[in-house]
Every structure is written in structure tokens, then in C-alpha cells.
Amino acid sequence: MTVPVQPSSSAGPEKTVDFNIIRERGPHAVFCGLTSIIWLHRKIQDAFFLVVGSRTCAHLMQSAAGVMIFAEPRFGTALIEERDLAGLADANEELDRVVARLLERRPDIRMLFLVGSCPSEVIKLDLERAASRLSQQHMPQVRVLNYTGSGIETTFTQGEDTCLAALVPELPRETDADPASLLVVGSLADIVEDQFTRLFAEMGIHDVRYLPARRSDQLPAVGPNTRYILAQPFLNEAARALEGLGATRLSAPFPLGVEGTTGWLRAAADAFGVDPALFDKVTAPGIERARRGLSHIAEELKGKRIFLFPDSQLEIPLARFLHREAGMELVEVGTPYLHRQHLAEELAMLPKDTCLSEGQHLDKQLDRCREAHPDVVVCGLGLANPLEAEGMTTKWSIELVFTPIQGYDQAADLAELFARPLMRRAKLRV
């Protein structure tokens, strides 16, 4: 199974022609982009996320995160009230007042994101201008940025995409004269980031930068000699913004499982002229460990049929990993959005008869799922318990965004996430 992955430069729609893609419109059960705040507030430790929206937005945030008890919350909502809608209050003055109160209470905040929501967008509140005005007021203490996390514009992980895209203009700039650097884009668990840094260093790539950085004063510099590689499949806008600054994308599969991680590392190694022999030497221990770890779990998953509901855009790389490295059969692979260029390497590795779906009509998709009765269903928490009660085994998908799953040493953990519900079902006797 050590198929060397050839990065293809001519990746395009024609590569996916043979796929049967179901495109449906209708009711869909997905999160909006605001949910990305749940992990971004931990990743960027000195940032605060202020949603400008309704009570629904505030309620979403606390229903998701409120089970943790925060002595110091790191997100909040500027609630739009009737006065704001009736034009009785100047929305910008109101926002300034709210931000001033917040910063007074939390002098440790260095970066403030004004996050747009459905209500703020429907009433066309210009948060971009508000952010630049507030930045001028509160610099150099606090930088104020803006992005959208609204449901009408973004689905779940796309909130991270719009957030990173808003960060890009803030990055320090480099010129042609600066040496080439590698920029890894997308939130990764701290431990995974450290593992990748070590692997790159062993290959002789010492200047590796990460976006987002762990603190707002450590933002990576970007210039024409920046080679960026996506660690996550949902970073469409951020990629475009980086290219606007002259950075070049390294085409690669995503670092899930042995193949994905090797292909991903190889794309960077090739770009930096790492000697293939050295590459093999550096990656060999990781590959061997990952295979050993996977061998325990693959037995559990081999031949099992899996159905993935759309959620985070991680579905296609996950399906590729589960099929090729854990021997699972793919019943249907749903994704909220399919970025053909970023996923070209992944699609090339999927079996040609894979049933893909983009978008959702929830009830029709549930009908298909019930009819197929797969061994494992990957779905959101709104569906998981109801499907369990119908006798299906589910893996709730949000966990895949909250767990270290990338890299060699997490390959077995990733497989285990899917095996665990099956093992549990077999264990329970009541």
C-alpha cells in the first residue's frame, strides 16, 4: 500500500467526472460558522470573539460551550435589540459602547474579533468598517478584526476559514529577498503541531510557521517566497487571501492516516528540495508506528459499511483513510461543500464508484441511510441519539474537529474513534 502520491498540477473538475455526485437542496442539519469559536478561542489564547447577533446566536454558543465553567469567558454576544432594528439607536455607537465595556472588563484581550451573524448580515450592519474604526480607537492595545460566521454564509468549519482569511491582511509582510518559508494553515492540536515541527526540522526545514498562531502577537510573516500547505480541507477563503499576498499553495492530500500524512509531508519536502532518501529515513519510524497502531484496530473496522452525513468538509479525506487503511466500505460520503482543487489529491485516491453527495435534503438522506442500514453512521449530535435509538451505530462527527487526528502518531487514534462505538455496542449487555 505504499503508493507514492504524485502531486498533480493539473487537478481540476475533470478528475471527478466519473463520480456519482448527489446534489440535493432542502432542510439541512448543520452548524453555522459561529461554532468555530468553540475551538478558536482556545487556539488563539489572547483573543476574544464578540458575535454581533441575536439571542439565538448567544444561545447557540452557550449551549455548545456552556457545559464548561468559565471563570473568564472568551466569547460573548452583542445582542441586537428592537431599538437597534427600529433605528432608534445608532448601531455603531452601540457597538462602540459594548466594546468599550468589554475591554474595560478584560484588559488582557489583545485581539478582538467582531463576528457577523445572520441578523447582522440581513440588516446589513457594516462590521468591517466598525472593526477598522474600533481598531483605530484601541490600538496598539487591541486589534479589532471582523469575519462572518453566519449560517446563511458559512457552514460549521467555514467559520475558521473566514476567521483566518480576516487574519491574513494582518500578517507581517516579507519580500522577494526573504528566504523561502513553509506556512501550515489550519487549526491543529498543539501536540500535532509540535510533531510536524520536529519532522520538518529533521528534514532540514527549520522555518515552519503556523496559521492560526497560538498568540495574536506571534502571527507568521508571509511573502512571495512563502509556500503554504493546508492542514484542513475547509480553507477556501484563507487560501485565496494568502495567494493575494503572493504565497503559493502546495498541492497535497490531507494529513490523515499513513498515506495522507506521507503525501502531505512529501509535498512540503519536494517543494524544499529534501533528498528522497532523507525523507524516507525521517518518515520511516512514524509510518512503522502508525501501521503497528492501526493493525490493532483495522480488524474491528475491516469490511464494515460506513455512511457519512455532511458536517465539516473533512468527510472525503476521512473516507479515503477509512477505506484504504482500515478497509471500510463507503456507502455514501456527504460533504457540505466540495472544493475540487483542494481535494483533487484526495478524490484521486477514492474508489471511482464512491457515492458522493454535496449539500443536503435531510429527510431524503435519512431515508437513504435507513435503507442502506450501514454499520457505522457519521453524523451530527442532532441525529446521533435518534439513530442509535433506531438501532444504528453512530460516530458523532463534531469530535473529529475537537480531537488530535492528524499525523502518524494519531492515525490509530483516528481509526479508534470509529471503532469505539462498534466495540461499545458489542460490549453492552443491557
Place this chain on the structure above:
Amino acid sequence: MQLTVWTYEGPPHVGAMRVATGMERLHYVLHAPQGDTYADLLFTMIERRNQRPPVTYTTFQARDLGQDTAELFRHTAIEAYERFKPQALLVGSSCTAELIQDDPGGLSQTLGLPVPAIPLELPSYSRKENWGASETFYQLVRSLAGNAEARPADEAGSRRPRCNLLGPTALGFRHRDDIQEITQLLGSLGIDVHVTAPMGSTPADIARLGEADFNVVLYPEIAQTAAKWLERTFKQPYTRVIPIGVGATREFIQEVAGIAQVDPGPALENAQSRLPWYSRSVDSNYLTGKRVFIFGDATHAVAAARVATEEFGFKVVGLGTYSREFAREVREAAKLYDVTPLITDDYLEVEAQVAELQPELVLGTQMERHISKRLGVGCAVISAPVHVQDFPARYAPQMGFGGANVLFDTWVHPLMMGLEEHLLGMFREDFEFHAEAAPSHLGGTGTTERRVAAAPAEVQPEAVTTDAVPEPAQDGEPVWSADAEKELRKIPFFVRGKARRNTERFAKEKGLHEISIDTLYDAKAHFGR
């Protein structure tokens, strides 16, 4: 705009969902943007329900806004009816749909469905969750319960008295077990429960509400409006006493027995609550006068204040609610305890008040847990909003005699146990049991989070050090001498904040610029504990 760190209630359409999800054979079509389906998780995860809520969302996106979102709504509603075949349909908007003004109510009248479609007008930018639940329940009852003429000929006298239980919904704090407790209690009085609603009822059951002799309102925030309408329409009296705590449960029995004309004696004699004895046993002596701050919905806050005072011997130092619709009830109750009522839905105001009052125990909501963690105070939950841990597997009512047992265990648990509290007052420098350590029965071995005995605005946390430096004087504020500061640290943390405040107040009143050890003890003598 209002800066909201935590919100005590969701938007009103979540209240409507709680009614719909509590019921059966009812479906709710909600005009809402993509992402508002997060609310399903409240029911499938927090309440752990094993079915999807009966809600179909239109989930429009930006690209739909340029087109006909009204048509999208019509199409979704018809599809939902065809698929689920409910006995009745609720239709309404979420906050974003309210802005695009498609009028789901008007549209639903043109769908030509063979079942009632009940339009909900829920103003998202001025009203909240409980109001939404109350309004939805009221509209359902009005639309479905018919009128007095439809009531069958009264056969009272030939059967046991019967009542409806009104108010329990999906996602209600302990509603599941309160229903069981109160149903049993009524049964012991010889009273049958006719319909429990919304929880567990169908639209057809709602149509039968008028057949009961009277109504028991368990949760006024949700059922009072409907109960008043039923009273006007069917002459059904409804109960006013909320049976939380031993005393209130006894009063509730008297009230119900009076309405149903049955003998309350046997039910009162069989009162099986352990709370009175637990509270009278000497182990509870140290609970006397513990200073408690109470916040929640009006019903639970008022009930808790009475229980805390009369049944635990605590001292209520703060009482408040986020239920503006029931502010009057809370103001009345606050008079009984001689405290200033706090009527607010602003979490930051509640936080400031808790910091100001320095209670030893907070009885509140999930949100007060955040405040208590910050301030290092014990906390127990008495009211929604709550999270997954407050939908327990075990039987855990708040109401009736069984509920009183649960209250006793829950409220005492976060407090430092008596012996440990005594020893801390005696010996403060133990390497394991020291003033900054969490109560040992809570399993923590290390120290708790920093204990900030200061207002949130104050940036400097109390340094946990023995060589304290006096804080710089702020205009006219008395300064602590190093000795006095050291002495203050010898006071156990749960009363230290209060001691600090009292001493500073005393020094200001006396016009002192520096607080010495003597000032600290003078203040103690002046104020008492």
C-alpha cells in the same frame, strides 16, 4: 445592543420548540436560516432524547434571499405535513426570518392542510424563551380546547375529582420527575390527573383539557396564561402554591384539597420527607446563618428563598430573577427577607452583585456556576438554564416531599463540611488543609482557582502570599496595613470577603485612612459575624 456573556434564556422560538418537543403528534415548521438546527442538540444531547424534535426548519441560505423564501417556506411546510402527518401544525419564524418578513402565519392559512395550522407570533428581539413557551402553549390551548359548550355533561360526584397538570415541557429543569412526584401526591389525595400538558400530551389531549375539575399550575412561567384562559372559559380554578420545599408542599396539599373538597389529613400525615429531621439533626447546626445568594427563574428563586430560610436556617442576602414577567412576585418575596430584589437578565450585573454581597453559597443557574468559579464560592443549581448534568438518570424531583430530600443533599454538598470548617478556623498553615484549599470532600487535592475577593473590574487578584503589601490608596479608600492584611488572611476564605468589605466600610465611616489589626477587630465587634 446589550453585551451578553451568558444568556439566561434562549430566543422565544426555542420556547415554542420545548412545547412541541414535549408533546406528541404535533409538528413545528420553523422559518430559519441554516445553522439554527443547533437547537435539536438541546433535546437530543442535553435532555438525551431518543428522537429528533418534531421540528422542520427551512434552513435558507444567502443564495435563497434573492429568491422566493416565502415559497421555500410553503414547500417545506407541505412536505413536513406529508411526511409526518401530525394532528396539528405550529408555524413560525426564528429571529432572522422575522427580519425578512415572509409571514409564515399568513402563508400557513393558504396551504390547504386538513389539520389546524397554528401561527405563532414570537417577537425575537423583545421576548425570550419562557415567554415563547407560554405563548405557544396558550395559542395551542385556545385553538384546540374548544369552548365551554363542547364540555360533556358533568358527571362529578360519580367519579374521583380530576385535574390537569399544566406547565411541564421538554428541556424543563426536573420536569420529568416533578410530574411523577406530584401525580403520586395527588393520587394519595384521591385526585386523578386527567391531562398533563404540554409534556406527553397530543393535540387531541389538549382538546380534552376542559373536562377536568381544576388545573394544577406547576410552572407559572409556562402555564399561567393558559390556566387563566381555561379559568375564564371553563370555570376551572387553578392552584397558586408551588410545591417546592416541605412547607410549600403542605400548603399545596391544603390548597388542592380545598379546591377538590377532599380530606388533606392522610396525605399530610404520610409526609415522607427526611429534610425536617436532617435539618434538625445537630450535624446541620453549622448551617445556621450561612449567607446565601439566590437567582433563577421567578418560581424556583422564590421557592428556594423560603426553603433556604425556613428549612435550612440560612440567611438570604440576595434574591433575584431573570423572569421579568414575574418581577412582582420576586419583589414581594424580597421584602420578606429584607433584601433588594435583583430583576435583570444581564449576567454581568448578577456577577457584580454576587461579588458585592460575598455570599458563602450561591443557589442559581448554570450561569451562576461560572460566577461562583470565578469568586471561589460554593454553588448549587436550582433553576434553568442548566446543562447536561442537570438532566440526571436518577429520580431527582425538586417538588413534593421527595424533592425536599433532593434539595437537602444538593444544597449542602458544595459547602465545607462542619469538622473541616472548624479545624480551618483553628489551624491555617497545614500543608494539605489550608485556607485556600477546596473542600476536601469535593475531591480536589490542590488549591481551588484563585479566589478573587474583589469586584470583577478589579484586575489585581488577591495574591496568596504571607508578606502582603498594603494596596495603594484609591481616592479616599482606606489602606490596609501589612499586619492587618496578614491577619485578614487568617480568616477562612468563605467569610474573608465579607470581613474585608465590612472592615473597609467601617474604616470609611470612621474616617480612618489606614486599617490596622485593631480596625479589623473593631469592625468585627461592630457588625457581628
